Every structure is written in C-alpha cells, then in structure tokens.
Amino acid sequence: MSPLRSLIRRQFADQRGPFLIGIALALVPALCGLLLLGLAGWFITACAVAGAAGLAVNYFTPSALIRALAIGRTAGRYGERLMTHDATFRFLARLRGAVFAGFASRRPASAVESRSGLRLARLTLDIDQLDRAYLRFVVPLSVVCVVLAGGAVLAVLLAPAALVPLAVGVVLLTLAARIVARRQLATAARRMEAAEEAMRLRSADFVAGRRDLAIYGGLPAATDAILDAGARRARAEDPLERAASLAEGLVIISGQLILAAGLIVLVPAAAPVAGGEASLSAALVVGLLLTGLGLTEALSSLVPGLAGLTRTERAAARVLPLAEAGDAAQAERRGAPARGPQDGPVAGTTLPPADAGTGIQPALCFEAVRFTYPGAARPVLEDFDLSLAPGETVCLVGPSGCGKSTVLALAARLTRPDDGLIRLGDRPLSTIPEAELRRRLAVISQKPVLFNDTIAENLRLAAPQASPEALWAALDQVGLADTVAARPDGLSAMLGEGGAGLSGGEARRLTLARALLTRPEIVLLDEVTEGLDEATAAGVLASLGAFRSQGASLLLISHRRRELALADRILRLEGGRIAATA
Ligand SMILES: Nc1ncnc2c1ncn2[C@@H]1O[C@H](COP(=O)(O)OP(=O)(O)OP(=O)(O)O)[C@@H](O)[C@H]1O
Numbered sequence: 001m002s003p004l005r006s007l008i009r010r011q012f013a014d015q016r017g018p019f020l021i022g023i024a025l026a027l028v029p030a031l032c033g034l035l036l037l038g039l040a041g042w043f044i045t046a047c048a049v050a051g052a053a054g055l056a057v058n059y060f061t062p063s064a065l066i067r068a069l070a071i072g073r074t075a076g077r078y079g080e081r082l083m084t085h086d087a088t089f090r091f092l093a094r095l096r097g098a099v100f101a102g103f104a105s106r107r108p109a110s111a112v113e114s115r116s117g118l119r120l121a122r123l124t125l126d127i128d129q130l131d132r133a134y135l136r137f138v139v140p141l142s143v144v145c146v147v148l149a150g151g152a153v154l155a156v157l158l159a160p161a162a163l164v165p166l167a168v169g170v171v172l173l174t175l176a177a178r179i180v181a182r183r184q185l186a187t188a189a190r191r192m193e194a195a196e197e198a199m200r201l202r203s204a205d206f207v208a209g210r211r212d213l214a215i216y217g218g219l220p221a222a223t224d225a226i227l228d229a230g231a232r233r234a235r236a237e238d239p240l241e242r243a244a245s246l247a248e249g250l251v252i253i254s255g256q257l258i259l260a261a262g263l264i265v266l267v268p269a270a271a272p273v274a275g276g277e278a279s280l281s282a283a284l285v286v287g288l289l290l291t292g293l294g295l296t297e298a299l300s301s302l303v304p305g306l307a308g309l310t311r312t313e314r315a316a317a318r319v320l321p322l323a324e325a326g327d328a329a330q331a332e333r334r335g336a337p338a339r340g341p342q343d344g345p346v347a348g349t350t351l352p353p354a355d356a357g358t359g360i361q362p363a364l365c366f367e368a369v370r371f372t373y374p375g376a377a378r379p380v381l382e383d384f385d386l387s388l389a390p391g392e393t394v395c396l397v398g399p400s401g402c403g404k405s406t407v408l409a410l411a412a413r414l415t416r417p418d419d420g421l422i423r424l425g426d427r428p429l430s431t432i433p434e435a436e437l438r439r440r441l442a443v444i445s446q447k448p449v450l451f452n453d454t455i456a457e458n459l460r461l462a463a464p465q466a467s468p469e470a471l472w473a474a475l476d477q478v479g480l481a482d483t484v485a486a487r488p489d490g491l492s493a494m495l496g497e498g499g500a501g502l503s504g505g506e507a508r509r510l511t512l513a514r515a516l517l518t519r520p521e522i523v524l525l526d527e528v529t530e531g532l533d534e535a536t537a538a539g540v541l542a543s544l545g546a547f548r549s550q551g552a553s554l555l556l557i558s559h560r561r562r563e564l565a566l567a568d569r570i571l572r573l574e575g576g577r578i579a580a581t582a
Helices: 003-014 016-053 060-105 116-129 131-158 160-180 183-208 210-215 219-270 282-300 303-307 309-333 404-411 434-440 455-460 468-477 481-485 504-516 534-549
Strands: 364-371 381-388 393-397 419-424 441-444 522-526 553-557 569-574 577-581
Touching: 003 016, 003 060, 003 131, 003 309, 016 060, 016 131, 016 282, 060 116, 060 131, 060 309, 116 131, 116 183, 116 309, 131 160, 131 282, 131 303, 131 309, 160 219, 160 282, 160 303, 183 210, 183 219, 183 309, 210 219, 219 282, 219 303, 303 309, 364 404, 381 393, 381 404, 381 577, 393 404, 404 522, 404 553, 434 441, 441 504, 455 468, 455 504, 468 481, 468 504, 504 534, 522 534, 534 553
Parallel strands: 393 553, 393 569, 441 522, 522 553
Antiparallel strands: 364 381, 364 419, 569 577
16 A cells, blocks of 8 residues: 555554544535536626616625635634634644654664654654645545536536546546656655755754865865755655646646636527527526636645655655554553564473572573674574573673674663574563663663753653652762752752753663662663763762662663772673683
C-alpha cells in the first residue's frame, strides 16, 4: 500500500467520527455555494424575463432561499474548518508521540547516520507536511467527487446534454492527478530534500565552525558549498513547480471547459424551437451555467493538495515506519515486549542459574553473545561470555575500539545482540518490560545529560514521585547535599543547558544521585571520571560506594588505576571476547 494511503487509513482509524463528519461538513459550504450561484442566476434571469413580459413574480421565496444558502455557506465553512482541523491536529499530536517513541526506540548504535538534530528537524517538517493529506487532499477530493456526482444527477434530470462538459472536466482532472503523481517527480522531490538537508547541514557547520574555517581559510569553500546546495535545490524544485503549475492549469481549464461546453449545449436549448417552446427556460440555463462557474471554485480547492502530493507522499514514507516502531515500543513499555528472532524465551520465563557449579544466579550474564554493527565487516563481539555476581564490581578494560562501550549498550538494551543470550538475574533481558528494566539498571556515561531545569526536576527524571527528603538523601550519599543547600534556591535552583552552573565533578555526582534514587541492582559506568582532575575523580568514585552499600553490582569501563583499584575482578576484552581475568 502506498505511504499516502497508509497515512489516510491511519488517520481514519484514529479519528473515524471527526474524519467523516469533517467531510460531510465540507460538503455543506460547497453545495450551498453551488446552489447559491445557480439560484441567484436563475432568479435574476427569471425576474428580468418576467419584467420584460410584464408578469408578476414571487421573489420572496427565492430571496429567502438565497439568504439561507449564504448563511448556510458561512456556517458550514466555519464548522468544517473547526472539525477538519481539530481532527487533523489531534491525529498529528498522537502521530508525533508515536514517531518520537519510534525515534527513541531505534538502535542508537546504528552505523553512520545523519546527525540526530537534523533528522529531528526533518521529522518535524515531515509531520507538519502530513496535515495536507486530509485537509488538502481527502476533503477537497471528496467534495469534488460528490459535487461532480451531484452535477451528473442534475444534468441527467434536467439536461442530459450537460453530461458532455462534465465528462470533459473529469477527464482533465484525472490527467492533472496523473501529472502530479508521475514517478520522475518523486526523484525531483528526493533531490530537493537532499539539497535542503545539505543546506541545513552546511549552514549549521558554518555557524558552529566559523572560527576554525576562518583560521584555515575555509570560509570561501564553506560559503560556496551552501550556495551550491541552494542552487541544487532550485534546480530540483523546477520540475515539481512545473508539474504543479500544469496541474493547476488543467484544473482551471477543466472548469472553463465545463462552462464553455455548458454554453454550447445549454444556450441552444434555451432558444425557442420553430412553432413551440424552448426546451429549457432562459432562467434555468443561466442558473445551470452559474452552477458550473461555482464548480470551478470547488475544483480549484484541489490544486494545493495536488501540488504538494509528491512531498506529502515522501514525508509519509519516512514518518510511518517510525510511527509503527513507536507503536511497538509503546506496547512494549506497557509490558508486552515486541519480540525479535534473537529474543530467546518468552516474557516471564525464568532460567536455571547460569553458574551451574555454585548455583548462584548472576545479576547480569552474557552467554555466547555475538554483535556486529550494521555494515561492519566483522563482529565486535563474538562468542562473548561475561558474568556479574550480585554485589560484585567488575572493571572491563581493553584497547580502544575493542567493544567495551558496546558491551554496556547491549547490557542496557540500547541495542540487541545478533546471537546469544543476555540475562538479568533469572530472566532474559529481552523479556523484561521497559519500565522495570530502567528501574533495575542504571547507566552512567562519561557525558551525563542534565537538563535546563531545576536540580529537583533533574533528579526526578529517574523517580518522578521522589519526595524532597529522598532527593536530599541521594544528594547526601554522593556528597552534594552541602553544595546544593548552599544555593539560595536549594533543590529549586535552576541549571543551565547541559547542566551549566555545576562543575564537571558536581554534574557527574548529580547524575549518580539521580541513579541512586531508583535503587538499581546493576549500574553500568562508562569512564565516569574521564576528564576530571584527581581530587574530583576521587570524590566521584567515593560516591560509587553508595551503590555498593545498596547491594548493587557495578560494571565499569576504565583504564585508570584508581577505578581498577575499586574492582573485585578486572576483565580484559580483546578480539571480541574476554581474553584475561585478574
Ligand atoms: N555506531 C557504530 N557504527 C559502526 N561501528 C561502530 C559504531 N560504534 C562503534 N563502532 C565500532 O565498533 C567498535 C567498538 O566500539 P566501542 O565504542 O564499543 O569500543 P570501545 O572499546 O568502547 O572504544 P574506546 O575505548 O575507544 O571508547 C569500534 O571499532 C568502533 O569503530
């Protein structure tokens, strides 16, 4: 199914009632508009004819009807806008949720991908583009179809000859739709998006790196690269604009042809035949012609939707897979894990102790795990085994690029193994619901993320319900309570972007306090003292004692002597597996 069709189906499934009511309401102003023009044309002509013949005419009923139609048209348009936009914005709000859940659930370790900020910008633009599918395409198309069908019925009843111009109009409209749906336009749209992305990327690099560019004389080349991307965008846009203009022209011509053909067919019908009456009254002919004129207005509402069809289709093709991944991730978060081929036993399954000799169930265990980055020639981990006993502290060392961070990413389920089993206690990692996993396992990286918010809210990221007393206790355990208490606003003190306002060591200790709040069973630490001076690093390491006193198992990555001294065991990773234990 085409992405556009899937998108429309999704919106229909999400907003069934408002979706249909919106279309029904859109018919009201369109039909009122047509009848208004037709009736007005008929009425004016009938009055003129009656005046010329000196006959009396009832003008109360038609003028009241005209007024009612004018009011109906305005009210209908208001109601239609309200309903269709409300339905669309509600749908998009939900879709955004699903898309961002999908974005968040993607393998963060996937190979060289475009920068996440730019991807996010692209996604935001894509989702905004999707409002066109219903508002600019489905609604006007439904209206045009109903109006044309109504026009055909009227023509059959009143003047079958008028079916000819209607048929001409329909043929031209179909042609217009085919023009904008041509495959070559998809290529032009792809080129245009690539050029837009290049423009954004180059501009962002230009702004961020202008000092280095100036130092190394790279400013002219960087400027040329932006201009070049702009020129490529303009070139790619050309066929799209031409097709849109051609389609618009055809829509307008189809409207005019309906009118012209109407004139040809209907005017002679109004002429009296020899020795008898005209088959159609002059008033009816004028009424029908003006209705045809109104039809062109309905047709022109199709133009914006047709012009943006290729881009809407491409945006839907990018957004929908993410939304589907988001649906799966949200279902998993509710406790029904989406299962893959390497997911091992089903949820709720408990496994026998990994260490059959001692009968002790390890806190975390890797069994014959293999993992390869997408596009990489060789696996990073192959037949990899690791076992972390409850309360144990293990330090993982090894040469740069040997896969230490990959082990942590797998343990944190930020990515999944190609083969083998990872278990948390007696359960396969893949079967543990997301919320439970995040509560039981904490990850602390060398670049902890703190948000532009209060200290309390930064801590509550891990435990939203935590009381102020619990927050102070956690701060106390990492030796940060006095520092926070010394601030006039205490826990309500605001942090700047990325935790600005705290020193490097304080920021890291704050993330440790955040992790402590969930009382994790396992803590994964990736070079947490990297970039800190000796004294600060010692303070951070001392804070790790708080986890140990809670009974947690620690898996550390580090090359530093001070971290190694903390470990019960040191494991050396080399060639994809543990090469030595100390
Ligand atoms: N997203 C990715 N896509 C493809 N290959 C990757 C990706 N991330 C890491 N790699 C590769 O996988 C290997 C292991 O990377 P990893 O970051 O786990 O190593 P590491 O031992 O933690 O290195 P370091 O000590 O330098 O931090 C490296 O060769 C790296 O180039």
